[in-house]
Amino acid sequence: MKIKKLFSNQQAVVVAALVIICVVFSLLTDKFLQGTTFTNISKSAYYVAFMAIGVTFVISTGGIDLSIGTVAICCALIGGTLMENGLPMPLVLLVILLCGSLFGLINGILVSRLELPAFIATLGTMMVSRGLGSIVSKTKTISFPQGSAEGAWFREIFMVTKDGGLLPKNFPTGFLLLAFCAAVMAVVLNKTRTGRYILSIGSNKEATRLSGINVKKYETLAYVFSGFFAALAGIAYVAVFSTAQPNTGNGFELDAIAGVVIGGTSLSGGVGSILGTIIGVFIMTVLKIGFPYIGVQSHYQLFITGIILVFAVYMDILNRKRKV
Template sequence: MENTKSSGGIKGLFKSIGTQKLIAVIALVAIYLFFAIASKDFRSWSTLVSIFDMSYYIGFMAIGVTFVIITGGIDLSIGTVCICSGLIGGQLYKMGVPIALCLIITILIGIVFGLLNGLMVSIMKLPAFIATLGTMMVTRGLGSIVTGTQSITYPLRTDPDGWYSSLFRIDVKTANGVMPIPIGIILLIVAAIIMAVILNKTRPGRYILALGSNKEATRLSGVNVVKWETLAYMISGLFAGIAGIAYASTYFTLMPGTGNGFELDAIAGVVIGGTSLSGGVGSVAGTMIGVFIMSVLKTGLPFVGLQPHYQLFITGLVLIVAVYADVRNRKTSR
């Protein structure tokens, strides 16, 4: 495959990526310290657990959508697919289906919607923005239709079928009461490591990166671009389904018609972590840094007295700044 960039440009791009990751780490530490200084209540174990709890569903969605963004695409449906998958799985449990099978079906539903997104983008040639926006609306409505607009409650940790939630948190009895241990962070890190290896060390990962760098050159080199572009969206759907399980295991109750907005947190985390919206550049490790920045922000803002509408406003600003930094890095690397 012909290299479309000069060696100097590539070196400059790698340098800018490393710089952006370093800035992201510094920003994460600074934001955490700011909230810790501003509010003594923030400096508690329960707050740290809340940060981890939020990082699960945002993190899984972000890992998946990293692959899509690297191809130069976008997936706006991950938030509603996350909730829709969880709602359908919960409705099946309500109908008597074993919880283990419900969790599997939840993930499969995410994969199916990822496949549909991939086919619309790669074969039907729909713009990714329009295709996934349509899927966002479809899944938002489907969750309400399946559940009859009723909220779905998953089994609690104290229930016999609540074992699945122990994958993300366990309660340890201490002299002062019960102490929650957020073991789900282990699952998130393991998933991130596996997907980082797939992205950087395997043929599918290299092809997905190549699609974002130069899709036409990749096609001319004999690579099946339809196959690998579709795979990227299927990975996004897979992790949206897993995010649905993570959300249910943390909050237990899912509301129909929700989930839109989750994708902004995930995409912001991806871009903050150094993945370019232009495609061809990105890393799962950087995504994880961005995810924790978003989790700390969303958890910490209420501690300084900001209401949800202010939180959404600040999230939007963070996304704009992250995209602007990406654009600047791309220009300076040319």
């Protein structure tokens, strides 16, 4: 199979960009090639990548979901509060995922059935989820089990926390879960009727409706995917960092959306790539982890990341013009 069949032009560019970035950091500092760097990149990429997988479906419809960052933390706070009140960890994780799906369903109804602009609907949900998390947790930080404490087993899904096993301590096992979820959702987006309908809505919503497809149903489903993966991102976040704090989560969605756009999914809708999304997220994460190694301060990181995002959007516009 030829390489061009595996990657679109933009995906080939982002793969090359990721390789070049890694090579540059490797040449500039010997710290980058240490084993801890891969661990730090993986841990930092987990929650962003899960959010990005979900929001890829929303952006493919031509919509946007600004609530995923605060929804991730809100769901973790709700689950953590129930955990402190004695709910077993398996049920806590289930509640977190259900809460995220419910937020996604609400967003989908607001956008598809009440016909609110996606920007406004999800901005409102972002505020609601941020406030709800503070209300439920009573503005206190929620700590999740660590070490040998009861319920701490869920952290092993994302990171090895104990010595003496088959894998070394701090090994990012969550990368395997991320790869599995990405593969499944890539099949859903590109090989199933659901995915084709979602992409069709982004290409031409009215034509899709006239062809007999239930546009409201599949547009809502895209937001449910986004909410579910935001909740999964919340689980990944507390598994790695152990705590969830109220009034946090703002800005997470920007990293996820930037990864999606850099990976080749069009903000205009109709074009989506889970593989590209994952690569885009890792570009963002490698920059985030690598810049401090060469002495680049955080405000310069934001500056450079912003330029990369604008360039990615501009490339998308040029690609669309060529196809017209």
